[in-house]
Amino acid sequence: MTTLKVEGMTCGHCEAAVRKALEAVPGVTRVVEVDRARNLAEVEGDADPAALVAAVKAEGYAASVA
Numbered sequence: 001m002t003t004l005k006v007e008g009m010t011c012g013h014c015e016a017a018v019r020k021a022l023e024a025v026p027g028v029t030r031v032v033e034v035d036r037a038r039n040l041a042e043v044e045g046d047a048d049p050a051a052l053v054a055a056v057k058a059e060g061y062a063a064s065v066a
Helices: 014-022 049-058
Strands: 003-005 030-036 042-044 064-066
Touching: 014 030, 014 042, 014 049, 030 049, 049 064
Parallel strands: none
Antiparallel strands: 003 042, 003 064, 030 042
């Protein structure tokens, strides 16, 4: 599982946008959690962590591998 620190999510729409972006990354089998209160996203699969970060950043949020 890959855990990302995601900053800038303020509402449910933000969480949904991050979830959708992560689901579109090749190698993601499941987005386990996107939690704005804890500033994190957890993803299962063999996706490249850099691609996960890039997908979240493309949605306008700061992201890094936790």
